[in-house]
Amino acid sequence: MSFDENQFHDIADAFLDSLFERLDEQIGDHADVDVEDGILNIELDAGGTYIINKHAPNKQIWMASPKSGATHYEYKEGDWIGTRDDADLVKRLCEELNVTLS
Structure with missing residues (x-):
């Protein structure tokens, strides 16, 4: 999908905000x-x-x-897909954190 920089920021910010809310609810x-200024931090109590984060130039x-x-x-067809391995960002994160976000 091709979009301009403003569309990228709108899509990426909405994604990061939604991901923040779901993660805070599930693993808070x-x-x-x-999340602040386009950067989502997840600091695990266990270490x-x-x-x-957004990378606007790319x-x-x-x-x-x-x-x-x-x-x-x-961003491809509504999901954030890995550039090297076609992995879905949310699925990879959920697997690593061992949570289900719905």
């Missing part, structure tokens, strides 16, 4: 979850931090994970 008792979402390292995602 086991992690400090915060480890996830950082999920119109991507980037994730730094203590388990899978750095990954990049492009």
Whole structure:
């Protein structure tokens, strides 16, 4: 999907805000979850931090994970899909955090 920078920010911000709300509800008792200025931080009580942020120049979402390292995602058909492995960002994050977000 091709979109301009403003559309990217609208889509990415809505995604990050929604993901924040779902994560805070699901794992808020086991992690400090915060989103600010297009950066979602998930600091796990058991150790480890996830950082999920917008990367406007490439119109991507980037994730730094203590388990899978750095990954990049492009918006395709309503989902953020990995640029290297076609993995769905939300599914990968859920598997790593061992939670189901609905």
